[in-house]
Amino acid sequence: MENEFLPKIAMSIHAHPDDQEFTVAGTLAKWARLGCEVISVIITSGDSGSNDLQHGREYKSTLAVLREEEQRAANAVLGARETLFLRYPDGELEATVALRRDLTRLIRQYKPEAVVTGNLEAAFYGNEYINHPDHRAAAEAATYAVFPSAGTRLIFTDLLEAGYEPHNVKRLYIHGAEKSDTWIDISQDIQTKIEALRKHSSQLGDWDPEKMMREWAAEEGKEKEMAFAEAYKVMLLVKDEEQV
Numbered sequence: 001m002e003n004e005f006l007p008k009i010a011m012s013i014h015a016h017p018d019d020q021e022f023t024v025a026g027t028l029a030k031w032a033r034l035g036c037e038v039i040s041v042i043i044t045s046g047d048s049g050s051n052d053l054q055h056g057r058e059y060k061s062t063l064a065v066l067r068e069e070e071q072r073a074a075n076a077v078l079g080a081r082e083t084l085f086l087r088y089p090d091g092e093l094e095a096t097v098a099l100r101r102d103l104t105r106l107i108r109q110y111k112p113e114a115v116v117t118g119n120l121e122a123a124f125y126g127n128e129y130i131n132h133p134d135h136r137a138a139a140e141a142a143t144y145a146v147f148p149s150a151g152t153r154l155i156f157t158d159l160l161e162a163g164y165e166p167h168n169v170k171r172l173y174i175h176g177a178e179k180s181d182t183w184i185d186i187s188q189d190i191q192t193k194i195e196a197l198r199k200h201s202s203q204l205g206d207w208d209p210e211k212m213m214r215e216w217a218a219e220e221g222k223e224k225e226m227a228f229a230e231a232y233k234v235m236l237l238v239k240d241e242e243q244v
């Protein structure tokens with residue numbers, strides 16, 4: 001079955017601390033539990049994630065430190081091997097060539113078989129949520145870092161000269177796609193996902209996310225009769241028999 005694929009190394013790429021926990025953390029927890037090395041890349045440090053009236057610009061660096069700690073704690077719950085922050089400014093992210101180069105470097109360095117990110121096409125979800133532009137920018141930069149940048153020798157020759165050889169990612173997992181084609185059963189991992197999300201207490205406040213997270217995962221699994229799932233569109237970029 002397609003969804004039984006277990007990468008040896010997986011890289012999760014998201015814009016903010018907590019994005020991963022709201023979306024794909026069940027998959028990452030499952031893969032880590034089964035022996036995959038999970039590398040978690042967070043592009044910003046969430047330094048705009050407060051609307052508290054008592055805080056201004058000077059709070060941003062304090063908040064960034066706090067949110068990095070929360071993300072590290074969440075990743076410890078998930079069993080991720082590494083947490084990497086690129087420290088781009090929260091709320092101002094663009095899918096620039098500089099960002100794509102940074103992600104290409106990490107992909108060439110860690111050589112993941114699978115990359116997990118959001119959907120670069122998703123501008124709106126339903127009638128109530130305008131997708132945060134940082135999420136789209138992160139997804140776009142991650143997607144185009146996977147292809148063509150990571151595997152093409154003469155893109156970013158400065159990386160090549162620094163010793164970062166090309167690497168072909170086998171599969172790109174896109175969460176939040178309009179039409180999913182792959183379902184990861186997270187029935188054993190939903191509680192781990194929720195416990196990881198709870199580590200982002202600066203964002204949750206007194207709100208308990210458990211009910212909503214279970215509802216979302218039940219909804220995503222419904223079509224495949226899974227109690228709890230995360231659904232993806234998966235780009236199959238390297239067939240297993242082609243892998244050297």
Ligand SMILES: [Zn+2]
Pocket residue numbers: 015016018019132135
């Ligand atoms: Zn976010």
